[in-house]
Amino acid sequence: MVLDAQEIIKISDQKDLKYFYFQFTDIRGTPKSVMLPRNRLEKILEEGVLFDGSSILGYATIEESDMRALPDYSSFEILPWAVEGGRAARFVCSINKPDGTPFPGDPRYILQKQLERIEKKNMEFFVGPEFEFFLLEQKDGKYVPHDTGGYFTFGPLDKGEIVKKEILNYLDFLGYMPEAAHHEVSPGQHEIDLRYAPALFMADRIITMRTAIKTVAAKFGLYATFMPKPFYGINGTGMHIHQSLMTPNEDSNYFWDEKNKNGLSEMAYHYLAGVLSHAVELSPIFASWVNSYKRLVPGFEAPVYIAWGTKNRSALVRLPAGDKTKKRFELRSPDSAGNPYLQFATILAAGLDGIEKKKECPEPTEADIFHISQKQRDSMGIGSLPESLGEALHHLRNSEFMKGVLGEHIYNNFLYIKQKEWDEFRSYVTDWEINNLLPIL
Numbered sequence: 256m257v258l259d260a261q262e263i264i265k266i267s268d269q270k271d272l273k274y275f276y277f278q279f280t281d282i283r284g285t286p287k288s289v290m291l292p293r294n295r296l297e298k299i300l301e302e303g304v305l306f307d308g309s310s311i312l313g314y315a316t317i318e319e320s321d322m323r324a325l326p327d328y329s330s331f332e333i334l335p336w337a338v339e340g341g342r343a344a345r346f347v348c349s350i351n352k353p354d355g356t357p358f359p360g361d362p363r364y365i366l367q368k369q370l371e372r373i374e375k376k377n378m379e380f381f382v383g384p385e386f387e388f389f390l391l392e393q394k395d396g397k398y399v400p401h402d403t404g405g406y407f408t409f410g411p412l413d414k415g416e417i418v419k420k421e422i423l424n425y426l427d428f429l430g431y432m433p434e435a436a437h438h439e440v441s442p443g444q445h446e447i448d449l450r451y452a453p454a455l456f457m458a459d460r461i462i463t464m465r466t467a468i469k470t471v472a473a474k475f476g477l478y479a480t481f482m483p484k485p486f487y488g489i490n491g492t493g494m495h496i497h498q499s500l501m502t503p504n505e506d507s508n509y510f511w512d513e514k515n516k517n518g519l520s521e522m523a524y525h526y527l528a529g530v531l532s533h534a535v536e537l538s539p540i541f542a543s544w545v546n547s548y549k550r551l552v553p554g555f556e557a558p559v560y561i562a563w564g565t566k567n568r569s570a571l572v573r574l575p576a577g578d579k580t581k582k583r584f585e586l587r588s589p590d591s592a593g594n595p596y597l598q599f600a601t602i603l604a605a606g607l608d609g610i611e612k613k614k615e616c617p618e619p620t621e622a623d624i625f626h627i628s629q630k631q632r633d634s635m636g637i638g639s640l641p642e643s644l645g646e647a648l649h650h651l652r653n654s655e656f657m658k659g660v661l662g663e664h665i666y667n668n669f670l671y672i673k674q675k676e677w678d679e680f681r682s683y684v685t686d687w688e689i690n691n692l693l694p695i696l
Contacts (some may be wrong), residue, residue, distance in 0.1 A: 257329045257683065258327065258329075260328070263300065264297060267293065267296060267492075271341075272342050273340070273342055274290045274291070274341055275292075275293070275295075275344050275345070275346065276290050276334070276344070279324055279350055281314065282312055282665060282668055282669055282672065283312060284594030285315070286466065287311060292655060299326070300328075302323075303324050305324075306319065307321075308320045308322035308360075311529070313360060314360050321353045322353075322358060323350070323353070325347050325348055325349050325350075325351055327459075329350065330347035331344060331346055332344060335424075339557075349364060349367075358596055359664040359665070360665055361670070362397065362597050362600075363596050365600045365660070366455060366458060366596040366597070366599050367455065368600070369599075369600045370454060370455060373500065373603075379503045380453065380454040380499075381453060381454070381500075382450065382452070382454050383449060383451035384448075384450065384457065384497070384591075385495040385497075386446065386449070386494055387444060387446045387492040388446075388447075388479050389444050389445075389480050389485055390415050390445060391443055392400075392477055398485070398487070398497075399443075400441070400442035400443025400444070401415060404442060404521065405469050406463065406641070414477055415443075415445060418472055418523055419445060421668045423447070423473045426447070428542065431449050431452075431460050432450035433447060433448065433450070434449065435599070439490070441490045444492065447468075451497060457599070458596045461591075479607055481591040481592045482546055483542070483547045483590040484546050484547075485592070491590070492550070492592075493557060493589065494589050495586065496599075497584070502605075508582050509522050509523070510522065510582045511579050511580070513578070517565060525609045525613055525616065526606035526610050527563060527572060527584060527606075528616040529605045529610065530572065530605045530609065531572070532605070533601075533605040533656060534571060535641060536648050536654040537601050538650070538658075539651045539653075540594070540598055540601045541590070541601075542588060542590055543592075543593045543673065544676070548642060548643050551585065554625060558571040558640070559688075560637050567623075569645075570620060571586070572585065601660055604656075605656075619633070620637065624637065644676070644680070645677045645681065647678060648674055651669075654656055663677065
């Protein structure tokens with residue numbers, strides 16, 4: 256149920272809310288926020304918040320800097336951790352230009368445009384992320400994993416367990432319906448899974464969940480990071496995205512067909528074909544940092560090869576067990592450091608492109624692709640994801656499809672910002688080069 260302004264004001268006074276955060280993200284997915292006191296609430300609900308867009312990365316030039324952040328009433332949430340100094344709530348905002356039209360550089364708007372395409376067809380895009388992160392502590396001036404645990408480790412109660420319990424309490428209070436929390440494969444690595452939800456709500460929730468995780472970790476003297484590969488030689492952090500197209504009331508799943516051997520409808524196969532065919536172009540959005548490609552290497556349970564399978568965890572897309580409303584695809588290349596609005600928007604756009612063009616889906620691959628030779632992969636038609644951000648940007652630069660999905664503003668600004676990041680990274684002389692090359696060259 257979406258509240259109106261008067262209902263929000265009434266609840267705010269009943270709950271004695273003192274402060275309100277009005278939030279949005281920059282082009283990279285970094286949260287931006289302004290905190291306003293209760294006495295400004297009525298005006299801001301009506302008029303939004305004016306801000307300088309030229310100070311937000313990838314937004315606007317000085318000549319066109321005036322922006323207005325308009326709160327989405329459906330995003331109103333009371334923050335359970337914001338109690339000291341007065342209780343607080345948050346709104347996620349959409350960004351408008353001075354003339355009142357949507358700002359094309361707003362990542363949330365890019366997702367909304369894709370969702371509008373399926374609303375007319377009585378479809379809703381549902382996603383469920385497996386959200387991974389590291390909990391670190393400082394020793395001798397360096398960040399290190401807070402424990403030595405592994406996958407599903409269960410041991411004496413430690414800070415990691417306490418942190419996860421408090422995070423789950425917060426997420427439950429917010430109505431996010433967390434489904435599980437467990438230790439992941441690497442030391443100090445953890446995962447929290449949320450029940451699937453409509454894509455726009457989930458993207459908003461991910462931004463808030465990042466804040467919750469970092470807030471709780473800091474409370475217990477730990478540092479939470481979503482950096483994809485903070486340590487050499489161990490698994491990195493991803494955000495597998497489970498996805499399906501369903502009716503808004505969730506009683507029918509367009510991906511399900513009980514007569515098919517895999518339980519997939521014709522639409523589902525076309526959707527999957529679209530995602531696979533655009534996988535290379537999607538990579539700079541799914542894995543958007545130079546460090547993301549340290550995770551995407553063979554041997555660490557991260558997908559490298561463009562294939563799908565019903566049980567295959569070495570493939571880019573996996574078909575988890577489940578039928579009817581639980582029939583879904585699991586895309587394994589995105590990481591939790593990216594922009595969820597752009598990640599969800601481009602996934603959906605690729606799937607819809609497959610549906611509209613009736614693209615043919617390749618046969619599933621059940622073999623461990625990591626142990627298949629390059630010659631065998633070539634014969635099977637299995638391609639590879641980009642090996643670096645630089646390579647990924649090359650494919651993005653040549654993609655008319657992605658330019659159409661992202662729009663000129665985000666497309667051009669994203670390329671500029673990320674090319675600068677790549678140029679700075681590739682020109683940096685690392686310790687590895689000094690240690691291994693200097694003695695012999």
